[in-house]
Amino acid sequence: MEVYDRSKDPLEQLETFKAHMTLHSFSGEIVCRAFPLTLKGVARTWFGSLLPWTIGSFDELARLFMTQFMSSRKRRRPATYLLTVKQRDGKSLKSYLSLFNKECMTIDDQDEKITLAVLLGGMWPRNPFMARIAQRTPTTLREFMDQADGFINAKDTLEILTTSRRSEMERWSKWIKKRLDKKEVTAVKGEKGTARPKEKGRSPSSAAHWTPGSLEFGSRRESRTEPIKGARPRQGGPPVLRGPYD
Structure with a gap:
């Protein structure tokens, strides 16, 4: 057990010590020496200042101990103090119950029905848990805590699933955006770096040098002697090649 240095409640220290001694069934003399x-x-300084052979039993030692360190006792609050504990807007049911239970530890003479009424009255009116309470109002603290525990567990599970789904959707959105950005950059680079292909062996001025019966490309002249499909034959002579201006 922890040692006492006046910074804690002396009654709490004394009760803890008694519980340990009772558990081991020690005699009164051993309890006083321990x-x-x-x-x-x-x-420890106070205990050393006690005169020898002045303590007849552990009950007398406990009375002197409590008298000496009475100022270090934690002041217990009245039950009406719980009326000041409220669930604030935006605070979860779990945090409200933790705060309420913490304050209950400082209250004397707790009555279960009064505590339950104060607990219900301190809840935020727009809390989703109020709808469940309205359907089945608890009559004991145990019943209320069971309902609250089930509601908190369901809400925590829903938040975990929602968070997981949201994270998955965010990853997919980033992946799709990255792919679209990559395709857009590739398309822009293709438009800037692609030039119109030129025809092999033909210059823009080749049409001006074209004459019927021949194809002229710059200084190069090629005669066509093979008959062209669809050409109209001339009587008594070879077929005539028609140009675009005939």
Whole structure:
């Protein structure tokens, strides 16, 4: 167990010590000799200042101990203090219950029905859990905590699934955007770097040198002697080649 140095509640320290001694069934004399081992600092100095052979039993030692360190006791609050504990807008049900239970530990003379009424009254009116409470109003704290625990677990599970799905959709969106950006960049580069292919062996001025019966490309002249399909034959002579201006 922890040693006492006046920074904690002396009653809590004393009750913890008694529980340990009772568990091991120690006699009163051993309990009195073991008690100083749980003190340090100011508390150990106080015990050393006690006159020898002045303590007849552990109950007397416990009374002197509580009288000396009464100022270090934690002040217990009245039950009406729980009326100030409210669930704020935007706060989860889980955080509200944790705060309420923490404050209940500082309250004296707790009544279950009063505690349940205060607990329900302190909830945020727009809390989704209120709809479930309206369907089946709990009559005991245990019933309320069971319903609240089921609601919190379901909400946590839904948040995990929603977060996982949202993360997956974000990854897909990034992947698709990356692919589209890559295709757009490739298309832009293709438009800038692609030139119109030129025809082999033909210059823009070749049409001006074309004459019937021949094809002229610059200084090169090629005669066509093979008959062209669809050419009209001349009577008594070879077929006539018609140009585009005939």
